[in-house]
Amino acid sequence: MESVSAQLEEFETSCRSLGLKVTHQRVEVFRELLMAIDHPAADKLHQRLREKLPMISLDTVYRTLTTLAKYGLINRVETPESLARFEVAQIRHHHLICRSCGEIKDFVCPIIDGVALPDELQTWGKIDNKNMVVYGVCRKCLKKKQH
Amino acid sequence: MESVSAQLEEFETSCRSLGLKVTHQRVEVFRELLMAIDHPAADKLHQRLREKLPMISLDTVYRTLTTLAKYGLINRVETPESLARFEVAQIRHHHLICRSCGEIKDFVCPIIDGVALPDELQTWGKIDNKNMVVYGVCRKCLKKKQH
DNA sequence: CTTGATGCAAATAGTTTGCAGGCTC
């Protein structure tokens, strides 16, 4: 596991080699996402960022997230609420999503990673990512429902 | 593989047992989705439906899709464009999504279906669905890019 | 200095909701 500062340094290097300017806002967006464990949506991230950067605008957050996702520095996670959520692109993992509260949890599963996809997919085009998404209702929500 | 009329009949039976009224609009929305192979979004479905039901409103399509998905009669498919798309809940399958044109293709993979998920997921809550989502760029889009 | 990034405000796009009338059960 890399340290936060090492990851930030790597981020800046990546930006430079991609021709993206290393702005204060971009670094902070990335740092905030690096610290987050809850796959925040743009709006939530914006709220958190304003503590450090009171002037940062929501559309800059959107633009930054879109740009970073486009270059693969972060991942966009699809959710059932059609509300985009984000995470720093880390080790290969999959997602567990609660239909009730929307919580997204990561899990690793080397077996799934190792499964060979059907041959027909090879002729379809160029595959660059596979992700297992597991839906259900988390324990907290199951308890709430009993009332 | 069931015939279309058999599936429609089953749909009506399901609605009744769920306490949902079998309206003309609902049946047509379901039928249209049954015939579709492209996982249409609400808007596209609405366009198609207007050929048969010129008066059907877009919000009825939305309401119907939401209701049917809630009861598991159809599935909502998440996409990278945060635009909800739908399909009739058929046999267990997975999705292949083109990042460029948004095409969604189904594929079956018994091996993936059979993989036991890590134990930690059992304690998380109640799991009701697992789906592999494979992202890439389809051949048609790869060709376009070469120009 | 040049070009891309930001902040502001306004525009979009997808989706949801309140209400009155209509249709299923």
Next chain:
DNA sequence: GAGCCTGCAAACTATTTGCATCAAG
């Protein structure tokens, strides 16, 4: 006939975009 469903219009929410200014390389 009772209550859910529909159509219409308006509201909302998430996200995008045009433009002038500003800052990184």
